[in-house]
Amino acid sequence: MSRGARDTHEKIQHQGVRHICQHCGKVFLNEPTFIKHCKSHDPDHIKNVFTCKVCTLVLRSSCGYRRHMKRHNGPVPSYICDVCGKTVNTLQSLKFHKKTHAGEKNYLCGTCGKDFIRKQALVMHTRVHTKERPFQCLMCSKRFTQKSSLNIHMRYHTGERPYGCELCSKKFITKTLLKDHKCKT
Structure with missing residues (x-):
């Protein structure tokens, strides 16, 4: 049994998850995420x-x-x-x-002494020491230190690829992947 199939089985049989997309078989932990996903299969939604x-x-x-x-x-x-x-x-x-x-650099890490220009950069850095990952994916439970990392991760679940190559129309999840692609073409 593949890891994905095993995870799906675990969620349905042992965790009581009942949100399964009839179009593609994806399994969801909560109803709002499930409803949003189902709309992605709706032709009226896609054209918007x-x-x-x-x-x-x-x-x-x-x-x-x-x-x-x-x-x-x-x-x-x-x-x-x-x-x-x-x-x-x-x-x-x-x-x-x-x-x-x-x-x-006015913001100093009390653990390692590294200093930062922005307070938010220090806040994100301290998560290296605390291992805090406050942003959790509702679809697979993976956790992230930054909201932006979670947003990018969600594109793997939704299939969203907002960055397109002008030459070949291939689409990518991040700007970095698009730039890497452009360097190779």
């Missing part, structure tokens, strides 16, 4: 996706699409670092970036 014509990013709502398009249609303000020439989109990003040149 918005693909950016500039970068081929796929978005699931018109609101998200409009917000995304402002990046392309814009004048998007750009701020240039006078030390290294790096360009960023917001003044706050420029201020944080400049701290890297100044060596200004």
Whole structure:
């Protein structure tokens, strides 16, 4: 028996899970996730996706699409670092970036002494020491240190591939995988 089949058997027979997709056989731990998944098989739901014509990013709502398009249609303000020439989109990003040149790191890890520019970076770093993984996948129970890692992981379950190659139309789960693909073509 394959690992996937064994996991499915465990969830259905021993954990009392009763949310099984009739289209593809995926098993779900909770009803809201199951309902959301089932909608992905609905042709009316599938046509309500918005693909950016500039970068081929796929978005699931018109609101998200409009917000995304402002990046392309814009004048998007750009701020240039006078030390290294790096360009960023917001003044706050420029201020944080400049701290890297100044060596200004105000947040210190009490365990190992590593210092950070941003408080959030320190919070995420401390999880290395505490082994805390506060973000859990509702479909397979895998845990993550960062919300962004969970969001990327969820794409393996949903099949969502928002980053498309302009040359061959192959789609990818992350920007990094798309960039790796572009280097090889």
